[in-house]
Amino acid sequence: MQKDQDIKFDKRLLIIFMIQFTEVLGFSSVMPIIPFLGISLGLNEFQVGIILSIFSMCQLFASPITGKLSDRYGRKPLLLFSQTSTLIGFFLLGIANNVWILVAARLVDGLLGSNMTVAQAYISDVTNPKYRTKTFGYSSAVFGAALVFGPVIGGILSTINYSVPMFFAAGVSLLSIVLVLVFLPESLNKEERENKLDFKFGEIIPIKETKRFFKSPKIRGTLVVFFLYTLAFFIFITTFALFAKKQISVTVQELSFYMAWIGILRVIFQSALINPLLKKLSENTTLKLGIFAMIFTMSFLIFSNNYWIVYIPLSFLAFGSGVIRPILTSKLTKTVKREETGSLLGVNNALISIGQIITPIFGGLILQFLPSQMLPFFSAVIFALIFLVWRWAFVKPFQGEKE
Helix, strand or coil: CHHHHHHHCHHHHHHHHHHHHHHHHHHHHHCCCCHHHHHHCCCHHHHHHHHHHHHHHHHHHHHHHHHHHHHHHHHHHHHHHHHHHHHHHHHHHHHHCCCHHHHHHHHHHHHCCHHHHHHHHHHHHHHCHHHHHHHHHHHHHHHHHHHHHHHHHHHHHHCCHHHHHHHHHHHHHHHHHHHHHHHHCCCCHHHHHHCCCCCHHHHHHHHHHHHHHHHCHHHHHHHHHHHHHHHHHHHHHCHHHHHHHHCCCCHHHHHHHHHHHHHHHHHHHHHHHHHHHHHCCCCCHHHHHHHHHHHHHHHHCCCCCCCCCCHHHHHHHHHHHHHHHHHHHHHCCCCCCCHHHHHHHHHHHHHHHHHHHHHHHHHHHHHHHCCCCCHHHHHHHHHHHHHHHHHHHCCCCCCCCCC
């Protein structure tokens, strides 16, 4: 680690940020298209929901294993391996003319393509602990910027056919591989690497840690609130493409503009609005505003069937989602001592992963067998449940802070 690292920006971070940007650009350019591809291959909404859950299910197990492997063999080899897997996954999407190739594409990328896990570990390696929070903030901004451009590029390319954006994403992934191969040095010396591999089931599904943390009413309440937010948000956002197609009859290109709009507003809100709000209001009040914004969004969408009108509730969704998650994460880390933060965030990440696995399945189920309006309705109900949990269930998990 460089001696002057704490007083000037490490050039390796610029390279890893470029790699992250290309990765997210490729990923976000294909995500709005996969549901439409599934429908074109003869799948119904429920079956598409299952397809959408495959990646998250694989990542639940693959991410911690990939992280362990990178601790043992170094970040660069694992980055190259996972990026190559992602490239193969995108290529398979491009040639997918039947359901089994589509399934294989999601399995390959999900099981082997844990790029972000290794990238985050690299950032942690080369950043002074004093500046780590700020550096991860830069990483989040890069992520957000790519989420703006990716859907638009994918939507425009999809007007040719569904394969073109998939091959574009594969090309972008190839570019990121070249960046790693040519410009990115290894961040772990041989002396810093783990001497042996030690995989434990508890590190993938932290059951023991979850039981321990759930014994504390304050921690339990915050974890449950976070999990309810995950369910409410992802049951809608993971199947938003299917919802928009069924209720508003959008094209892929129109959907991509929705996603870009959300991305632009989230960047604006997170960079220019949230901090001033927190200075004038308490965390609790700002969090309530975010939850009310999500309930308003879902209530509005129940009655929306015009393409342009939908931009209004999506603006509130960008605000609500941009506010809720960082505040809940902050509150969660304040419930334990500093040395337990990593374990608690690991438990929370596992719960989030489980939420991301089940929500597209339930979302697809709702859209397959119920009117499309029921999807935002269920989401609104779960958001409303957050207030019940907050107020009555777990000894007011946030009562330590003044309203």
